[in-house]
Amino acid sequence: MTGQGESRLLGRAQELGRLERLLAEARTGRGRVLVVRGEAGIGKSTLLDHAVNAGADLLTLRGTGIEAEAGLAFSGLHLLLRPVLGEVDRLPDEHARTLRRALGLEPGRAGGRFAIGVALLELLSTLAREQPVLCVIDDAHWLDDASAAALLFAARRLGSERIAMLFAVRDLHAPPWPTPGLPELTLAGLDDDASTELLENYASDLPRHTRARILAESCGNPLALLELTATERMGRNPRTPCGTAPHSRIRRAFADRIAALPDSARTVLLVAAADGTCDTGTVLAAAERLGASLDDLRLAEDAQLLMFTDNCLGFRHPLIRTTAYHAATLAQRLDAHRALAAVLDTADDTNADRRAWHLAAAATAPDEAVAAALESSAEHARARGGLAAVAAAYERAAELSPDRHDRGRRLTAAARAAADAGQPERACELAARAAPLLTDPLGAGWSAMVRAALTDDEDRGLDAHHMLAGTAESVADRAPDLAGTLLFWAADSARQAGDPAAAARSAALAESLRLPGAEGVRDVATVAEGRVANAVPALRRLLDRAAGLPPTCPDQPLELRARTTVAAWPMLLGDDAAAHELALGAVRDARQHAATGVLPEALALLASAELRLGHHTDARATATEGLDLAREIGQRRSAARLAGVLAMLAALEGDEPKAVEHAAAADPPQAALALSVLELGLGRHDAALDRLTALTPAPDRLEALEAVPTLVEAAVRAGEPDRGTQALAEYVTWANDTGQVWAQAVATRCRALLGEPELFAKAVELHLGVRDRPFERARTELLYGEWLRRERHRSRARAYLRSALAIFERLGATPWADRARTELRATGESRTTGSGTGLTARLTPQELRIVRLAADGLSNRDIGAKLYLSPRTVGYHLYKAYPKLGVASRAELAKLGLAS
Known part of the structure; x- marks a missing residue:
């Protein structure tokens, strides 16, 4: 077939050139990936064969997506890595354990798709140190979701590794396989x-x-x-x-x-197609139960329908498998699946899962034994981190469940897994199918919480509120604890949707029914109402009451969602450090449990905390990751919040096009605040004031208080201080009640701006006592320096203006740094360029982030684990960064003051 393959490459000179360049670059340490798309038979597999032949000096790992195994988590990755499984033990313990668990070689939870992607990248990088690596994946559209996620994760992070990855994807009559951001080659017909x-x-x-x-x-x-x-x-x-x-x-x-083949040879083809793996022993054993033999296997090979590669049985073209399966009668297909189920050893979890799916494929009526086997398979997939496979197994188990309650329970489990796998449309459909089947309170409550969580993700908080409150009322007499939990989250959905009246109705219902946890529902309603004097103590009570969670939470992914919501509450109290710690925990746990549906919201909270703490580089990376994921899985609410963080970062930097672009996708309050900060930084005070006046004061939303300091400054600079005075009172009360020193400093600064300039010194003094909100500290120092210069205290002004300039430059707040620099020149200062900008401006964003982590003392391996890069790639970026910074070692780097 080699000669045939080469002949069939006629007319593909351009495509061959692209493949050979890809291999050449991989050999020299420039990792490359290419997705080859086209219809069946157009030449994708032949091109991949050519790449394998041309890359004979590379370590080649070859795999394929198999339709029959698309529901088995990590089956595709296992097939690809089978020749190098012995190398997994060379990895650091954490990565080795993650891969072994994902591949079913060791019991235990593998972790999230990010951890598995990092472990895969580490394995490929380790192999590439000795020999360049070529990964070839044919029929990638049939890969199981977990394998696809890990492979695409690694493909996007090859960096300077000696690795090439090729994916072949059939575009017509196959599942869609989107690969945003990866280079593609679409094959057309020959001329x-x-x-x-x-x-x-x-x-x-x-x-x-x-x-x-x-x-x-x-x-x-x-x-x-x-x-x-x-x-x-x-x-x-x-x-x-x-x-x-x-x-x-x-x-x-x-x-x-x-x-044209004899019946027995067709039987071998059918069994091989039904099996979908390259397990020759299993195929032969099953075929023999149906009257076929090894001779029939040889006949199929002679007819160029089957082939053997490295003792692995396969079809010469994917369409042969499809044709062989669908050409058989229904009875023949059922017999093939039964025979395969009979020969698979259930002592091995992977074989037990395959057996369960073959039994399901052979089932013609509901069968509880088969449904239970699929449920067990689902939990095996959950342990390996494959939530999409969990959803598929539970859905099929539900279809085979004779009992109505079991069917509803399994559909709900499928919906939960689909939601947390980032498949919201599928999850909604599954939950809707489950709802009428669940008559017991616990099942109805689970279903309501799943549907409400998905509705919240779509930014339809009031719909989620009505769903939860209605279910709570219907189960209150039979399950009062559950009803209290449902009303708690109903009130919080209303709070986040900005409807305090709906939250109050939930509280009133909980109290009238005398439900457990009614006081917690009332506290949520009080926070939603927004009166600072009442809301602050209510928030504190919520955080003190078992981290704000109601007494019961029946499901781990739902608990993760609840904890993510709770992580936002300290931010409403101005406690950025506590919010950051809780958000970090939520992100870590979402990754560990592969809860992709929870991760965007957790990342949004983490990015918000990082922004407020002045960790702008981290905030941008976190928000970018979260936004990509939120858009990929259709979570509008999280996407809007993440876009708001990116809008604010761009506004602080004075990047108007990006700020406007991100603001268009952000929540309106976040967008207005970001653009007003942009306007204020660029000196357009009237425009900043107009944007904010429509939003503040807003007594029904504590979040709106964040805009008050910018409103006050814009009002004063626009010559309309009264418009700022009206909004300040609630902010001052909030700052005092929360006890946050940075907030008291900002409140004092606002009072100084509005006619009490003697308070500037006190505001600066308060800032010096804490490290919170560095941007706000720099604003206070800038405003005080400006006032001192106008009062002709130039020498005193310089100290504050220099400090403000240094902070603005470190944060990359260019318009604000320019403003401080201008003020410094007005005081007679001749040197107005800080050291931070000159250094960091020379670095790419990735280099800057790596340099800061290295300056913190992290090793290359630790940095790689944090940024999802290989240690080799980290070292490459440091090698590029050192000359730009004028240093030669980590010790010299630490002296530059660039630590994050």
Whole structure:
């Protein structure tokens, strides 16, 4: 077949050149990836074969997506890594343990898809140190979701590794396989000259008119051309209707070749297609139960339908598997699955899972034993971190459940897994199917919470509130604890949606029904009402009462969602450090439990805390990761919050186009605040004031208080101080009641701006006592320095202006740094360039983040684990950064003051 493969590459000079460049770059330490797309038979597999041959000096790992195993978590990754599984033990313990658990080689939870992606990248990097690595994955659209996520994660982070990755994806008549951000190569049909030459190579003996018809019918598809030629020689001479797709013609040609085999050889093909793996022993054992033998396997191989590679049984083309399976009768397919189930050893979890799916495929009626086996398979997938596989197994188990309650319970479990796998549409559909089947209170409560969580993700908080409150009322007499929990979250959904009246109705219902936890529901309603004097103590009570959680939470992913919500509450009290700690924990646990549906919201909270703490580089990386994920899985609320963080970062930096772009996708209050900060930094005070006046004061939302300091400054600079005075009172009360020193400093600064300038000194003094909110400290110092200069205290002004300038430069707040620099020049200062900007401006964002972590004392391996990079890539970035900074070692780096 090698000669055939090379001949079928006629007309592909440009594509071959691209593949060879990819291999050459990988050899020299520039990791590359390419996704090859096209219809069936267009030449994707042949191109991949060429790459393998051209990369004979590379360590080649070859895998394929298998439709029958698409529901088995990490089955595709296991197939790809099978030749190098022995190398896993060379990895650091954490990465080795993660991979072994994901691949079912060790019991225990593997962790989230990020941890598995990092472990995979570490393995490939370790192998590439000794020999460049080529990963080739055919039929990637049939990969299980967990394997696909890990492989794409690694593909996006190859950096300076000696690694090349090739994916082949069928675009028509296959599941969609989006690969945003990765380079792609789409194969079109061969042109007339190449098609003619290819046909001459294989069919010069056929009459000219026959060759002309084959050329017309193949539409430039090489496999269609070859298979139509073979069929012509077999004497079947099909007349394909004009306009029939090439893949249909190919399937018809394969069907003819399969039909020409004896019954027993067709049985071997059917069993191999139903099995979907390359496990020759299992296929033969099952086929023998149906009357076939090794000789029949050889017949299929001689007919060029099956092949063996490295003792692995496979089909010569993916369409042969599909054709062999669907050409059989239903009864034959059922027999094949039963035979496979009978020969699989259930002592091994992986085989037990395969057996369960074969039993399910053979089932023609509800069967509790099969449903229970699938449920067990789902939990095996959960332990390995494959939540999409969990959802698939529970859904099929539900379909096979004879009992109505079990069916509803399993559909709810499928919905929960789909939600946390980041499949919101599927989760909604599953939850809706489960709802009418659940008559017991606990099942109804779980279903309501799943549906409400998904509704919240879509930014429909009031719909979530009504769903939870209605369910609570219906189960209150039978399950009062559960009803109290439901009303707690109903009130919080209303709070986040900005409807204090709805939250108050939940509290009133909980109290009238005398439900456990009613006081917690009332506290949530009090926070929603927004009166600072009442809201602050209510928030404190919520945080003190078992981290704010109601007494029971029946499900781990739902508990993670609850904890993520709680992580936002300290921010409403101005306690950024506590919010940061809780958000870090929520992100860590969401990754560990592979709760992709929870992760964007947790990342949004973490990015917000990092922004407020002045960790702008971290905030940008966190927000970018979260926004990509939120958009990928359709979480509008989280996407809006993350876009708001990016809008504020761009506004602080004076990047107007990016600020406007991100603000357009952000929550309106976040967008208005970010753009007003941009306007204020650029000196457009009236515009800043107009943006904020419509939002503040807003007594029904504590979050709106964050805009008050900017409103006050904009009002004063626009010559309308009264518009700032009206909003300040609530802010002062909040600052005093929360006891946050930084907030008291900002409140004091605002009072100084509004006519009590003697308070500037006190505001600065308060800031000096804490490290919180460095941007606000710099604003206070800038305003005090400006006032001192106007009062002709130039020497005193310089000290504050220099400090403000240094902070603004460190934060990358360019317009604000320019403003401080201008003020310094006005005091007679001749040197107005800080050291931070000159150093960090020379670095790329990735280099800056790595340098700061290295300055903190982290090793390359620790930095790689934090940033999802290989240690080699970290070292490469440090190697590039050191000359830019004028240093030669970590010790010198630590002296630059760049630690994060």
